[in-house]
Amino acid sequence: MNTDLIVAIVVSAIAYGTPLVLAGLGELLTERSGVLNLGVEGMMLMGAVTGFFVSQQLGGPGWAVLIVAMIVAAGAGGLMALIHAFLSITVRVNQIVSGLALTIFAGAVGLSSYVGQVWGIGGQHGLHQLNRVDLLGLGELPVVGPILFDQDPFVYLSWGLVVLVAWYLYRTRFGLYLRAVGESPRSADAMGINVTRYRYVHTVVGGALAGLGGAYFTLAIAPIWTDGLTAGAGWIAIALVIFAFWRPDVLLIGAYLFGALSSLGFTLQAHGVQMPSEFFSSLPYLMTVVVLAGASTTLARRRIGTPASLGVPYAREEG
Amino acid sequence: MSGHVEAGPTSTGTATAGLVPAVAAAGVTKRFAGGVVANDRVSFDARRGEVHALLGENGAGKTTLCNILTGLYRPDEGEVQVNGSPARLHSPHEAQRAGIFMVHQHLSLVDSLTVAENVVLGWSRHRGLRYSPRQVEAEIAEIAARYRMQVDPRARIWQLSLGERQRIDILKALYRDATILILDEPTTVLTPSETEQLFSSVREMVAAGRSVVFISHKLPEVLAIANRITILRKGRSVTTVDAAGVDARELARLMVGHDMPAGRVRRAANGSGAAPADQRGVLELESVCADGDFGVQVLRDVSLSVRPGEIVGIAGVAGNGQRELAEVIAGLRSHTRGTVRVDGSELRGGDPRAAINRGIAYVPEDRMGTGVSPSLSVTENLLLKSYRRDAPHAGPLLMMDRADTQSLALMEQFDIRTRGPHALVRQLSGGNVQKVVLARELSSQPRVLVAASPARGLDVGATEYVHGVLVDTARRGVGILLISEDLDEIVELSDRIAVLYEGRIVGIVDAAQASYEQLGMMMAGAA
Ligand SMILES: Nc1ncnc2c1ncn2[C@@H]1O[C@H](COP(=O)(O)OP(=O)(O)O)[C@@H](O)[C@H]1O
Ligand SMILES: [Mg+2]
Numbered sequence A: 001m002n003t004d005l006i007v008a009i010v011v012s013a014i015a016y017g018t019p020l021v022l023a024g025l026g027e028l029l030t031e032r033s034g035v036l037n038l039g040v041e042g043m044m045l046m047g048a049v050t051g052f053f054v055s056q057q058l059g060g061p062g063w064a065v066l067i068v069a070m071i072v073a074a075g076a077g078g079l080m081a082l083i084h085a086f087l088s089i090t091v092r093v094n095q096i097v098s099g100l101a102l103t104i105f106a107g108a109v110g111l112s113s114y115v116g117q118v119w120g121i122g123g124q125h126g127l128h129q130l131n132r133v134d135l136l137g138l139g140e141l142p143v144v145g146p147i148l149f150d151q152d153p154f155v156y157l158s159w160g161l162v163v164l165v166a167w168y169l170y171r172t173r174f175g176l177y178l179r180a181v182g183e184s185p186r187s188a189d190a191m192g193i194n195v196t197r198y199r200y201v202h203t204v205v206g207g208a209l210a211g212l213g214g215a216y217f218t219l220a221i222a223p224i225w226t227d228g229l230t231a232g233a234g235w236i237a238i239a240l241v242i243f244a245f246w247r248p249d250v251l252l253i254g255a256y257l258f259g260a261l262s263s264l265g266f267t268l269q270a271h272g273v274q275m276p277s278e279f280f281s282s283l284p285y286l287m288t289v290v291v292l293a294g295a296s297t298t299l300a301r302r303r304i305g306t307p308a309s310l311g312v313p314y315a316r317e318e319g
Numbered sequence B: 001m002s003g004h005v006e007a008g009p010t011s012t013g014t015a016t017a018g019l020v021p022a023v024a025a026a027g028v029t030k031r032f033a034g035g036v037v038a039n040d041r042v043s044f045d046a047r048r049g050e051v052h053a054l055l056g057e058n059g060a061g062k063t064t065l066c067n068i069l070t071g072l073y074r075p076d077e078g079e080v081q082v083n084g085s086p087a088r089l090h091s092p093h094e095a096q097r098a099g100i101f102m103v104h105q106h107l108s109l110v111d112s113l114t115v116a117e118n119v120v121l122g123w124s125r126h127r128g129l130r131y132s133p134r135q136v137e138a139e140i141a142e143i144a145a146r147y148r149m150q151v152d153p154r155a156r157i158w159q160l161s162l163g164e165r166q167r168i169d170i171l172k173a174l175y176r177d178a179t180i181l182i183l184d185e186p187t188t189v190l191t192p193s194e195t196e197q198l199f200s201s202v203r204e205m206v207a208a209g210r211s212v213v214f215i216s217h218k219l220p221e222v223l224a225i226a227n228r229i230t231i232l233r234k235g236r237s238v239t240t241v242d243a244a245g246v247d248a249r250e251l252a253r254l255m256v257g258h259d260m261p262a263g264r265v266r267r268a269a270n271g272s273g274a275a276p277a278d279q280r281g282v283l284e285l286e287s288v289c290a291d292g293d294f295g296v297q298v299l300r301d302v303s304l305s306v307r308p309g310e311i312v313g314i315a316g317v318a319g320n321g322q323r324e325l326a327e328v329i330a331g332l333r334s335h336t337r338g339t340v341r342v343d344g345s346e347l348r349g350g351d352p353r354a355a356i357n358r359g360i361a362y363v364p365e366d367r368m369g370t371g372v373s374p375s376l377s378v379t380e381n382l383l384l385k386s387y388r389r390d391a392p393h394a395g396p397l398l399m400m401d402r403a404d405t406q407s408l409a410l411m412e413q414f415d416i417r418t419r420g421p422h423a424l425v426r427q428l429s430g431g432n433v434q435k436v437v438l439a440r441e442l443s444s445q446p447r448v449l450v451a452a453s454p455a456r457g458l459d460v461g462a463t464e465y466v467h468g469v470l471v472d473t474a475r476r477g478v479g480i481l482l483i484s485e486d487l488d489e490i491v492e493l494s495d496r497i498a499v500l501y502e503g504r505i506v507g508i509v510d511a512a513q514a515s516y517e518q519l520g521m522m523m524a525g526a527a
Helices: A003-032 A040-057 A062-090 A095-106 A111-119 A144-149 A153-171 A173-183 A185-190 A195-221 A233-243 A248-270 A277-302 B062-069 B092-097 B115-119 B133-146 B162-175 B192-207 B219-225 B248-256 B322-330 B352-357 B367-371 B378-383 B400-413 B430-442 B460-475 B487-493 B516-523
Strands: B023-031 B037-046 B051-055 B077-082 B100-103 B180-184 B211-216 B228-233 B236-242 B283-291 B297-306 B311-315 B337-342 B360-363 B448-452 B479-483 B496-501 B504-510
Touching: A003 A040, A003 A144, A003 A153, A003 A173, A003 A195, A003 A233, A003 A248, A040 A062, A040 A095, A040 A111, A040 A195, A040 A233, A062 A095, A062 A195, A095 A111, A153 A173, A153 A195, A153 A248, A173 A185, A173 A195, A173 B115, A185 A195, A195 A233, A233 A248, A233 A277, A248 A277, B023 B062, B037 B051, B037 B062, B037 B077, B037 B211, B051 B062, B051 B192, B051 B219, B051 B248, B062 B100, B062 B180, B062 B211, B092 B100, B100 B162, B115 B133, B115 B162, B133 B162, B162 B180, B162 B192, B192 B211, B192 B219, B211 B219, B219 B248, B228 B248, B236 B248, B248 B516, B283 B322, B297 B322, B297 B337, B297 B479, B297 B504, B311 B460, B311 B487, B311 B516, B322 B352, B322 B360, B322 B448, B322 B479, B352 B360, B360 B430, B367 B430, B378 B400, B378 B430, B400 B430, B430 B460, B448 B460, B460 B479, B460 B487, B479 B487, B487 B516, B496 B516, B504 B516
Parallel strands: B037 B236, B051 B211, B051 B228, B100 B180, B180 B211, B311 B479, B311 B496, B360 B448, B448 B479
Antiparallel strands: B023 B037, B023 B077, B228 B236, B283 B297, B283 B337, B496 B504
């Protein structure tokens, strides 16, 4: 293999991994508070469709349009997560049911597809797309140039977020409180930490990041909208959080690993390597299955990192 | 009055230092869903520099009262006063700001976090966003040194023993500079030497002008540490006494009340028809020892015998080995030493199926978790033990028609009121659930019945019914071990009463002659 091929694989791994980083970080924050959100896929789709719609409607300089589109996409994801938060934290319905319901409700044959039709953006070609920005003028450097210094703003944003979330979790008081809420809400409550508020905030922020991850598909990867275009990325993001043992740094690596698997088929083809494409397109899902199965057995034995109250509603036992 | 009498935090360590109480409850009433009145117009006050004990049996309402003092629950009536004026305590956060901190019975620690992280949970000495482990670790080391506590700020909670964990919770209070510290049954998890250490920390804290509210049901402890004692009984504050002016006997009397409530009779008084005293017991325990969930010994040399037709009551405050004793007999827990015999031959430990086959029936304390399978129907729950070879439903197939017929008969016999044999057990009321358990256990013609708190949480009618079933069962020659925290229940039903305290049987008395005072003393470890 030559260097070009390797660089190409890494670059496309980053491209395909970035929505996973964003959505995965969101799910990580949500799960750290003890809430399991299986609605990620639906939230990504809503982010993708609203982001694309806004970018098609607004006039003005391209960068401004794209920023507004990203904000709206995050808002759409956050709004859906608010529904999940209300159902699972306030009403205390089963979190798995609530999350699945949201994914089905907003999914490929649900709300996202419906608004796509109503807005008539199905066949449209995008007017704006996020371009690569050579931040420091180092994009021409061999190997590291295209990988580190010539990416689109989403990618830089995702790197910043990984650092920010890691710092938040391990070096701030609020991150510490968050971990306590996810581990032992009863203790956190007794210590005067507002469990409900922490869960709400992190569920909504998690949904917003999922929306942003969805928008990456329509604003950066390819500026078009088709039903269900996230193609299960939300599910992969959920698997990633487990794979990463709920740690943001490991999550970044895992996301790029999945990204590489997702894009390997195209990249190899583009470089003239012939392989059946069905094989490659099934790789990320195969890996998801392996990760989930593997993680559930080791987790069963050692429970590394799993927030102890994950999926369990909390209520003070006051009658 | 001269302005010289001021009880500053450092002025003195005597109980009379503060003229205005540091914290007080005034006429506090708390009702829970289901009609339980956990606190009924409770009043007490703790002065500055005082250890004030709240003494009462299990269920007397001690924990509820303290949850109100710490803002976890809100009182339905009455108020909490801090330094003489009414305090608005709507959350633990507000209570902490008022200087109140509680060390909960089940400790409020997060296992996966470090000691330092736990200490700053919800409250930090430092403003701002950043959490600096090194700074906090240094502060903790400093406090620990001042109060002569051994603490490693970097250890994770799960690595610590229960005694060490409790120390961390107390450290949290000191880190917050709490002026009023509430300790809810702090010694239950401690070894005697750890208890001594705790007491010297407590003395040090009150000497520095803080107040400690010390909750316990153990008389010797309360007498050793408290300045004044408020006794709670069945949700009411009975009285407050000076520790110097009472003895254990008087306290025991106040704690458990006088004697049998009117209208109830002791079964033992009428001659129960148990087998004569020289006959061999159907269930015999000899020097049985067993470990608890955390690997520490909780049953110590328990020897006991239950004769056919006899009801032996096990009295004691919860957590003194009752659950483990029941589990050993039912085969759910292995004993580490000693022997258990049924009808004279030894029973293998830790084998529930062997216990069932030898005729041991078990009505567990944890009705919904261990007693029944809540999502299965009444019929299915009644069938759960019918894998026995002599059962009418032996064989791999469920004969649902026959099973339903049989369960209809049992429902009739045990007065189980539901819409039919297919009703799910979780839809039944507590009394009917308990009847399902009794029906299943007794339909297998047992030799021995172990019943743990069989009437807990039931209404009056269901309680009477369950008690009636126990008496009938004994009359048919079954030996019954009745484990309960409800002393009235034990005295009313038993032939003999054994008292468990810290895993030992501290005495066995004849129920016809037993006095509440004597039992109360034994239960509190004072006899
Ligand atoms: N959250 C609750 N819901 C309903 N009943 C409760 C609750 N907490 C306590 N109780 C009941 O209130 C009474 C007092 O309980 P508690 O305060 O825990 O007593 P203690 O600490 O003295 O053992 C008991 O009858 C108990 O069953
Ligand atoms: Mg209690």
